[in-house]
Amino acid sequence: xxxxxxxxxxxxxxxxxxxxxxxxxxxxxxxxxxxxxxxxxxxxxxxxxxxxxxxxxxxxxxxxxxxxxxxxxxxxxxxxxx
Amino acid sequence: xxxxxxxxxxxxxxxxxxxxxxxxxxxxxxxxxxxxxxxxxxxxxxxxxxxxxxxxxxxxxxxxxxxxxxxxxxxxxxxxxxxxxxxxxxxxxxxxxxxxxxxxxxxxxxxxxxxxxxxxxxxxxxxxxxxxxxxxxxxxxxxxxxxxxxxxxxxxxxxxxxxxxxxxxxxxxxxxxxxxxxxxxxxxxxxxxxxxxxxxxxxxxxxxxxxxxxxxxxxxxxxxxxxxxxxxxxxxxxxxxxxxxxxxxxxxxxxxxxxxxxxxxxxxxxxxxxxxxxxxxxxxxxxxxxxxxxxxxxxxxxxxxxxxxxxxxxxxxxxxxxxxxxxxxxxxxxxxxxxxxxxxxxxxxxxxxxxxxxxxxxxxxxxxxxxxxxxxxxxxxxxxxxxxxxxxxxxxxxxxxxxxxxxxxxxxxxxxxxxxxxxxxxxxxxxxxxxxxxxxxxxxxxxxxxxxxxxxxxxxxxxxxxxxxxxxxxxxxxxxxxxxxxxxxxxxxxxxxxxxxxxxxxxxxxxxxxxxxxxxxxxxxxxxxxxxxxxxxxxxxxxxxxxxxxxxxxxxxxxxxxxxxxxxxxxxxxxxxxxxxxxxxxxxxxxxxxxxxxxxxxxxxxxxxxxxxxxxxxxxx
Numbered sequence: 001x002x003x004x005x006x007x008x009x010x011x012x013x014x015x016x017x018x019x020x021x022x023x024x025x026x027x028x029x030x031x032x033x034x035x036x037x038x039x040x041x042x043x044x045x046x047x048x049x050x051x052x053x054x055x056x057x058x059x060x061x062x063x064x065x066x067x068x069x070x071x072x073x074x075x076x077x078x079x080x081x082x
Numbered sequence: 083x084x085x086x087x088x089x090x091x092x093x094x095x096x097x098x099x100x101x102x103x104x105x106x107x108x109x110x111x112x113x114x115x116x117x118x119x120x121x122x123x124x125x126x127x128x129x130x131x132x133x134x135x136x137x138x139x140x141x142x143x144x145x146x147x148x149x150x151x152x153x154x155x156x157x158x159x160x161x162x163x164x165x166x167x168x169x170x171x172x173x174x175x176x177x178x179x180x181x182x183x184x185x186x187x188x189x190x191x192x193x194x195x196x197x198x199x200x201x202x203x204x205x206x207x208x209x210x211x212x213x214x215x216x217x218x219x220x221x222x223x224x225x226x227x228x229x230x231x232x233x234x235x236x237x238x239x240x241x242x243x244x245x246x247x248x249x250x251x252x253x254x255x256x257x258x259x260x261x262x263x264x265x266x267x268x269x270x271x272x273x274x275x276x277x278x279x280x281x282x283x284x285x286x287x288x289x290x291x292x293x294x295x296x297x298x299x300x301x302x303x304x305x306x307x308x309x310x311x312x313x314x315x316x317x318x319x320x321x322x323x324x325x326x327x328x329x330x331x332x333x334x335x336x337x338x339x340x341x342x343x344x345x346x347x348x349x350x351x352x353x354x355x356x357x358x359x360x361x362x363x364x365x366x367x368x369x370x371x372x373x374x375x376x377x378x379x380x381x382x383x384x385x386x387x388x389x390x391x392x393x394x395x396x397x398x399x400x401x402x403x404x405x406x407x408x409x410x411x412x413x414x415x416x417x418x419x420x421x422x423x424x425x426x427x428x429x430x431x432x433x434x435x436x437x438x439x440x441x442x443x444x445x446x447x448x449x450x451x452x453x454x455x456x457x458x459x460x461x462x463x464x465x466x467x468x469x470x471x472x473x474x475x476x477x478x479x480x481x482x483x484x485x486x487x488x489x490x491x492x493x494x495x496x497x498x499x500x501x502x503x504x505x506x507x508x509x510x511x512x513x514x515x516x517x518x519x520x521x522x523x524x525x526x527x528x529x530x531x532x533x534x535x536x537x538x539x540x541x542x543x544x545x546x547x548x549x550x551x552x553x554x555x556x557x558x559x560x561x562x563x564x565x566x567x568x569x570x571x572x573x574x575x576x577x578x579x580x581x582x583x584x585x586x587x588x589x590x591x592x593x594x595x596x597x598x599x600x601x602x603x604x605x606x607x608x609x610x611x612x613x614x615x616x617x618x619x620x621x622x623x624x625x626x627x628x629x630x631x632x633x634x635x636x637x638x639x640x641x642x643x644x645x646x647x648x649x650x651x652x653x654x655x656x657x658x659x660x661x662x663x664x665x666x667x668x669x670x671x672x673x674x675x676x677x678x679x680x681x682x683x684x685x686x687x688x689x690x691x692x693x694x695x696x697x698x699x700x701x702x703x
Contacts (some may be wrong), residue, residue, distance in 0.1 A: 061476050062511050
């Protein structure tokens with residue numbers, strides 16, 4: 001999907017069907033090291049897993065998407081400034 | 083009574099036919115005391131042996147009454163030798179130098195053909211055999227004493243009681259009867275020969291008082307030993323204080339006591355000098371004991387010196403005989419083994435106590451692990467439930483918001499309903515969050531904590547898993563690391579979590595440059611950066627955990643991490659590889675690329691105050 005769509009930023013869950021989200025993130029970053037990645041999971045415990053620290057942000061899943069929007073906006077802004 | 087006028091030869095000839103004169107000549111020269119008497123017990127024949135035994139010449143005995151000549155007294159009951167008119171009995175005769183002469187008298191009645199009666203008397207000097215008997219009896223009595231003392235020592239388990247029993251055995255009238263005795267024991271830890279105990283009167287007056295009192299109460303040696311009560315340090319007797327003064331260093335090999343200890347043989351000091359002439363002068367010991375004649379017996383167990391037993395007769399001045407020394411050596415032999423036995427028993431007791439404590443600790447750790455597993459399972463279940471609930475809530479709330487935002491002019495009821503849905507979803511999310519937080523947070527219970535030891539315990543707890551995962555756990559702690567004020571269980575849980583992280587991270591796919599460079603987790607305890615031992619409320623103990631893992635996917639990125647749960651703060655995942663020691667190449671947001679050959683090193687720090695905890699948003703304590 002990343003290869004095909006060339007997104008500016010990736011928001012991904014950790015529990016994915018068929019693949020571990022952290023492993024998927026690793027694959028993305030391997031090919032696109034500058035890609036901003038936001039982990040969005042209903043599990044708050046992965047926040048403490050050092051493997052998730054490679055992401056630019058970790059937002060716990062919620063019906064209120066304000067925080068997620070804010071982090072995405074922030075990352076896109078800093079990317080455009082860089 | 084007038085001695086008989088008849089010549090002995092003519093009268094005896096009446097009894098002895100043929101060459102009786104020749105026989106008499108032989109008997110006369112015989113050294114065995116041989117006497118002939120007539121019916122009235124007057125001496126007819128008195129040989130050389132009799133003359134020598136009684137110191138009375140023939141002409142002084144012949145014709146006189148035998149009993150009178152020999153001064154016979156204290157005759158034992160006679161017994162008759164079967165078939166012959168012979169009687170045998172013990173008696174006390176008069177010794178030539180005065181005093182009693184113990185003898186065995188064998189008297190055979192004779193009758194001449196003409197009916198004249200008389201008797202042949204054979205006398206056996208029992209002086210030597212009586213002396214041997216007395217010596218034997220004395221020795222048996224002494225060995226009985228040693229046996230009784232040995233039995234007492236074998237039944238005792240307390241070192242203090244054993245020492246006291248040895249001293250009582252050496253000095254009691256029922257024991258070896260020395261006036262005073264002292265015990266010194268080797269102390270390997272302090273490298274000294276220590277004077278432990280002493281017994282005996284300080285002078286003749288005290289001796290009189292003590293011995294009179296003891297004589298009034300008829301007690302056995304065992305009863306005397308059992309009377310021992312521990313004495314407080316401030317109430318020592320003179321003998322005990324003297325014993326304390328005898329302490330010397332084991333390294334002072336030129337001292338008399340150390341020489342006696344290493345000589346492994348009894349030393350008899352007479353008139354201030356070693357009887358054998360060997361070894362250094364005993365003058366210092368003579369001065370302390372206040373006596374010039376004493377015996378020093380080494381105490382050994384399996385050829386290892388255990389201590390010394392010193393004994394003297396300072397009060398009665400009775401000479402110390404070789405027999406006394408023999409008995410003291412026998413006592414010393416028993417004493418050495420008894421003392422060694424208590425030492426080994428105490429050592430075993432200490433080891434057992436240590437093992438019991440270790441077993442208890444292991445059991446507690448197991449319970450903690452089970453509890454941790456249980457809590458972990460609960461936490462995991464809570465997380466899973468939260469996940470299962472959150473996802474549908476996201477969908478419900480998300481679509482409700484979307485409808486609110488996208489419906490241009492919703493009617494009041496629809497709007498209110500959607501707002502209720504949004505509010506309720508928000509409330510449920512909040513409740514789920516609070517439940518998860520509650521299940522994780524535990525109020526800290528602050529106590530004094532040995533961080534280094536705790537780190538080792540965490541490693542011990544997960545040793546098997548670490549080994550299975552090929553992770554090496556090292557604890558490098560400053561020796562002077564002071565205790566930290568922290569919650570033991572939380573710190574322990576944090577340590578276990580970090581180790582589990584390492585275990586799961588490696589999880590069978592650890593790859594490294596070589597077997598000598600395995601992934602490792604390392605805990606380090608440091609004192610305050612000032613280099614001095616922390617003191618006061620500002621002092622801190624800093625614990626730093628490093629986790630190194632190899633073989634991350636090439637290009638894996640890492641950033642400065644958010645803060646982890648207290649008490650740990652997760653710091654930047656800094657890459658450090660060959661040729662790059664600490665310099666993080668500039669990149670977006672401070673991150674860096676991690677080539678395949680590089681290691682990811684994560685670090686978590688916990689700073690714990692030694693005496694005060696400051697709380698707040700900062701996770702440092």
